[in-house]
Amino acid sequence: MTYAASGDIAAAIADQSRANELARRDGNRVAHAISEYHLAAHYLERGDLRAADESAERAYRQSREIDMPGRAFKCRLIQARVHVRANDWEPALERVREAFAVIERGQVPDDALSDAVDLLVSAADRVPHARLVQTMRIAWPHVSQSGSTRLQEGAATLASILGIDQEMTTTRGATVAPPLDEEATLLPGQPEGDEHA
Structure with missing residues (x-):
């Protein structure tokens, strides 16, 4: 032990x-x-x-x-949890975004992806909706096709929170970004065409 x-x-x-x-x-x-x-x-x-x-x-x-992208992903999740423990949710969400930005599909085990989705679900009522949507767009290709029950349940919960039809995000095995209204991803005062700022 x-x-x-x-x-x-x-x-x-x-x-x-x-x-x-x-x-x-x-x-x-x-x-x-x-x-x-x-x-x-x-x-x-x-x-x-x-x-x-x-x-x-x-x-x-x-x-x-x-x-070692999988390890880098897990490091960013630890940093996200640090911010969560400090009740500082926007930086936590940014760390999750950074975690997904460094990986390609299949480079991270399902348990780590599930932990990231759990963080996103927890952040849902604590961060601006637009920020959550932006992060979800980055995360979706990694989480939506997994065979893991836990990960699929988390993805379904997050899709429900965001009003996404999970079935519409897959076509013949290819994963696409959630079909969301672009205006939903704009932060207050943010001009259109700048949703990734």
């Missing part, structure tokens, strides 16, 4: 810190990125939001440098 599984977060942090230092010393960039990610998760569990965000950012950059 790992320290984290036993609930000993302090020991888990110490253990991952040692692994992180060893990976850095040996020049093992993959192990370094992974241990930094696990440190971020442990810091978040302990409630040390600043340390969690900083570790996740380091792991994100390392993961991008060594072409």
Whole structure:
């Protein structure tokens, strides 16, 4: 049983810190990125939001440098959760957007995609509708075709919140962006044609 599984977060942090230092010393960039990610998760569990965000950012950059998009995605989700814990929902949503922006379809396991969809569902009544719609457009190709029951349920919930007909977003196996009114994606004061600002 790992320290984290036993609930000993302090020991888990110490253990991952040692692994992180060893990976850095040996020049093992993959192990370094992974241990930094696990440190971020442990810091978040302990409630040390600043340390969690900083570790996740380091792991994100390392993961991008060594072409580990799935790990980079998970790092951005940790940072989104940091903002959620601080009740700061718009930056949390931006981190989810960034997470989806770094991946191609099939590069992230369903459990991580489900976690991202859960964050979007939680954000639904806490962020401007336009921001949620913009993020959904980025996320939809990744989540709408999965065979995962949990992910499909989350996608259906989100589609319902946004008033999207889920059946209309797939044609002969190809996933397309949700058919939404462009005006719904405009933020207050934002000119038309600038919905991705």
